[in-house]
Amino acid sequence: MSTVSPETLEPAIRLRGVSVGYGSHVILKDLTLDIRQGEIIFIGGGSGAGKTTLLSNLTTLNRPIAGEIWIGGIDVASAAEDALQSVRRQFGVMYQLGALFNSMTVLENVMLPMEEFTNLPREAREEVARAKLGLVDLASAAAKMPSELSGGMQKRxxxxxxxxxxxxxxxxxxxxAGLDPMTSADLDSLIQTLNETLGVTFVIISHELASIFAIAHRFAMIDGKRGGLVEVGDPRVxxxxxxDPLVRKFLNRQGVAIHSAPAPH
Amino acid sequence: MTETATAQISITDEAGVLCVRPMGRIDAAALTSHWDASAARVRTSATQSMSVDLSGVTQLDGAGLGLILGLEYLATARGCVVRRQGVTEAHARLLEMASRGQDRTLRAVNQGFLEHIGDATMSIVAYVKELVRFRGELMLALLAAIRNPRQLRWGDTMREMAVVGAHAVPVVALLGFLIGGIIAFQTMAPFAKYGAQLQVADVVGVSILRELGPLITAILVAGRSGAAFAATIGTMKVGQEVDALRTFGIAPMRFLVLPRFVACVCMTPLLAVFADLMGIAGGSVIMMSEGFSFRQYLNEVQVAVDASSFLQGLVKAGVFGALIAVIGCQRGLATAKEDGARAVGDQTTKAVVSSIVMIVIADAIMGVFFYTIGI
Incomplete structure (x- = not known):
């Protein structure tokens, strides 16, 4: 809910000359990009473009082959494991299939990170977890097991x-992924609301055009064949x-419902 | 109190109204510092009305929401009326979102002791029924394969035979050798009291060939292959590969279970033969260390055991192999795909435990049966 323009703030994530891949096989190279505080940025591209590989590097599961990734003042490409632990407190991740722990209730799933990383008493942890579930409109499912939830509910x-x-x-x-258009639109709306109310920066790996045009402040197109970042900017522009013909072709696919453009806050 | 970056929470009793005034940045740090004292104050207050004044709040995040809503809940839980004031539009929106659909009665219900026993009994009955149905279906598939051998997937069967049988040879050999040696070693001293050291060979021969050879082999196969069957098929079930087979019109029984069943029934007796030989060899080491020759030891073993003892062991091993395959595969197919990785682990554990229990029960029944018919 900051009134400061996102462009003037220190970037939430800064990528400088980043090359990612597996082993010595480079998929994306020399990627330079600033992800601004409080923005919703989509990173997309065709299948095999390197989206998932890039995500695993941004979330510190893998280290880039070259370059720097700065999150919270730390270069995660070269940081020691201790430093990475503090960087990991700076972000949360939602995986494609939710990756909820099946042996715990929904409430316990949300309480788990607090249990591990804070000294809050159980009662306070539970209150916070209930509030978080309320934010995603899932408070009534607090006592359910993940297997009892629909795909959309699991993602929320x-x-x-x-x-x-x-x-x-x-x-x-x-x-x-795996959601019907209505549920997907509801999820987009939730992301937008959380971004507006809590000022959270969302970095979304997706090639779903309806979502991109509905909520993205910026879209970064990557392509493995071209070796890296093709273009970044307002997706409508x-x-x-x-x-770039590839960008126009990608963003002009037929049959995509295009919603009104959101105003970056 | 002036507005500062550090959060303050003042709670005062003003004319019968409990006034809660959070100030500053209400976040995880504020929650950690102030929860215990604030919650205790709200819980023990006798006032029937509570006012939450948020006009001094400069920033409110998810943890802060938990703090405000939690204190409000504690007050309403003791019948107190709660009012908010000084709420900005942005904070009102967050509070409204976070308090949607809260229902604290929705907690997991703990089962009573009797309900627990009832549930456990019903699940055992259901399991036995499922096992009978499964064996019936497997027998039909087996009969179909005997009538038309092309029904059996020979490639898969050979691969399973290698895994169940050949790959298990080193560990079966080691255990058989050690068990034979241990039996000879432990019985040597008591037999020596009666000058009957040579009869230790009889004990080793009978116990290894009739009982321990097949039993040790079966327990090993249950641990190695029974667990692998349950885990592999369970993972396929979770990954919807079993559903895919069914939609192709391919029966999982023929595709997944039959090759494993045939491999297990054929290879367990062969492994048992190997365990028998190594057990006898293990016994011979102890006997020779006591001054007997290998020839003497072998002659005594031949006197004590006959072909029927050996065949009895083989029949037992074949039955154990069938039990391991049936239980392992059935447990794998019973994996609930909704429960994911945990269900695979549960079913694998159950496969091994059930197999070992069933092996021992079957061993006892066959022992009595062979004794009754005079073998």
């Missing part, structure tokens, strides 16, 4: 868990006037 519960420690950055991996 996973967002509540990602929000558990009030991390300023949330990564979402293909949030629309890119769709209508990008000089």
């Amino acid at each position: 519960a996973a967002i509540a868990r990602a929000l558990a420690l009030d991390a300023p950055i949330i990564f979402l991996d293909e949030p629309s 890119m769709r209508d006037s990008s000089s």
